[in-house]
Amino acid sequence: MAHSATSSVTCSAHSFAWPDGTAVLDGFDLAVGPGRTGLIGLNGSGKSTLLRLLAGELTPVAGSVRVAGEIGYLPQDLVLDTALRVDAALGIAEARAALHAIESGDASEEHFTAVGDDWDVEERARAVLDQLGLRHIGLDRTIGEISGGESVLLRLAALLLRRPDVLLLDEPTNNLDLDARRRLYEAVASWSGVMVVVSHDRELLELVDQVADLRDGEIRWYGGGFSAYEEALAVEQEAAERMVRVAEADVKRQQRELAEAQVRLARRRRYGQKMYDTKREPRAVMKERKRQAQVSAGKYRTMHAEKLEEAKERLDEAVEAVRDDDEIRVDLPHTAVPTGRVVLTLRDLELRYGARVPAFEVRGPERIALLGRNGAGKSTLLRTIAGELEPAGGEAVADVPVRFLPQRLDVLDDALSVAENVARYAPAATNNRIRARLARFLFRGARADRAAGTLSGGERFRAALAALMLAEPAPQLMMLDEPTNNLDMASVRQLTSALTSYEGALIVAGHDIPFLRGIGITRWVRLDGELAEVESPGR
Missing domain, CATH: 3.40.50.300 (P-loop containing nucleotide triphosphate hydrolases)
Structure with a gap:
């Protein structure tokens, strides 16, 4: 064209x-x-x-x-x-x-x-x-x-x-x-x-x-392309972090020099006072000398204070150049599932629109990618496993606590704060415990008090993920439906780090192959009329 x-x-x-x-x-x-x-x-x-x-x-x-x-x-x-x-x-x-x-x-x-x-x-x-x-x-x-x-x-x-x-x-x-x-x-x-x-x-x-x-x-x-961008950014960030270390060292040096200057000035003042008290020189000469010393000391102190302030400004500029790529850290030992333990069993399951799953098991901390064309029934399958929809036939039996994060993120009450939303899923947890855990999902201090309805797309996703992961009893099977839709790159990285450290079983429906590989998928299955194992998709 x-x-x-x-x-x-x-x-x-x-x-x-x-x-x-x-x-x-x-x-x-x-x-x-x-x-x-x-x-x-x-x-x-x-x-x-x-x-x-x-x-x-x-x-x-x-x-x-x-x-x-x-x-x-x-x-x-x-x-x-x-x-x-x-x-x-x-x-x-x-x-x-x-x-x-x-x-x-x-x-x-x-x-x-x-x-x-x-x-x-x-x-x-x-x-x-x-x-x-x-x-x-x-x-x-x-x-x-x-x-x-x-x-x-x-x-x-x-x-x-x-x-x-x-x-x-x-x-x-x-x-x-x-x-x-x-x-x-x-x-x-x-x-x-x-x-x-x-x-x-x-x-x-x-x-x-x-x-x-x-x-x-x-x-x-x-x-x-994006790989070249990431490489260039990594070089930039390495240089920026190096500049922060240099600037921090400079601030410490200037602080030390200012303290040493103040000690020297204090000694001079004591010596001048001693000379004045013993009256070893004419009074007028000593007064003039004291005045000149005060002016000189003021300039000396101001010079060091200005150097310290300049060093602090350079440090602030260096810190600003380093990107804040906080990672979500999930430390939830109760979500761990022993290898080989049956987590989910599907028997002759028939979904409402007609797709069938004759027999399917999830064991231990497996990570399953659920693939399939649009309209194949991936969301319907996850909602059926979560108990939100009745199957047309057969059964889905979960042997562990299950949580499901839908595309719409409608697990949050927009009128409640982030902390209050988490409290709905963990009513026995103390406020301090909820806030300590929310800090790991990057909702620190006043951020945990923001209403869910005021959050950006990435923040809303993090809040919904926190509510489900921090739920009691701890979820040992997490299901996510197209989780990276509408997330920026930083949010995708944060989600990847959260799911990488999660120790339970995962079923993730999606089409974002690099993301799925990044969270360590162990089985790839495709739903297209029936559920079938497939090879890991290429480009």
Whole structure:
């Protein structure tokens, strides 16, 4: 797909704040030319807001956005009308209807106007659908007849049909199964125009030409894909930590020199007083000498105090350059499960929509990845095991305490604080015990008193995970449904560290293969009509 080499997006002195006055960007500058740019940053740093500004959906309070070329934007949570036909979603319904009318012999001028030069619109539409693995979707079907993942790819197909010069994608792989993700990866890899993609999907970010890290309202640029970014960041952080050690040593030296200077000045004062008391020199001479000594001492003390203050400022700057990548540390010995002990048994289990699991066992601290296309019933299976849904037949028997973290994170009461939410699951635990444990989930001090409804996506996930992991009795089987959706990179790292140190059994439904490998999956199973063991998926 050919695009203009002059296509670009430029932000100049850009500022944006929400109606309540919360500033997101202030004096922000950005210039993106041809190539694929991965935009990353913590939850709440303004990535999605920036894409909406670039797309013209939001208006800055100051500054400007200039786009050279046509822009296409795929938002994160756009919901299509289920009654909408596929050709309408692709934006070709009018041209297609006019084309059919002309082919039927209606030579009205408005039909020719509607078609324009796009006489192969249906062929192009089918080619794009085929490229994204949607060949089976007819142009006359409605959105309600296709899956959620297919509707995401359909929205991308609509953009590709328009052939925009600039493509903006916001978390495009969320809720996509493995096959759909691979189709999207291929479309991204073959893109030749300007692309800005917001994502936490490592495999997708390996395909970009550069990474833009949005942090504290500024962009830091790194060449290459995500692995190159991590390597460069590691070198940066090593240098930053070295600078902290140097700055700390400098502060200690300046503190020592200031203390030594004060001791010397005190000795001089005592000597001067002694000379004055014994009156060994004329009074006027001693007074002048005392005045000069006081001035000199003041300058001396000020010089050392200023040096100490400068050293402290350098230390503050050095500390700021080191990223706060706190890790969740889970120390819950009661969650441990002996090797070989039966944790879960599924017997002739039939899910409500028809998928079957004739026989399946989970033993000891196994870590099972539950794979399958969208709509295969992964969430239904987990909810059935958790006791939220009745099976259509058979049974699911858990021999240990089970906790289930759904995609919606609706285990939290938004009106209660983080500490109060945890107390709901551990009513016998003291307030001090809850707060001590919450500190390990990075909710320290006043953070534990924040209402769940005010938390960011990553914080909300951590709070929900804390509530379930700290529950009493301690969960020895944890089930998570698509846990990395909408989490930033730091939150994914924190989740990985938490699950790595968890000693119970795990069942994790998901499509994020690098994450699943990172938590040490021991068995890979796929649900597609029935549950079956599979090999560890490749790229």
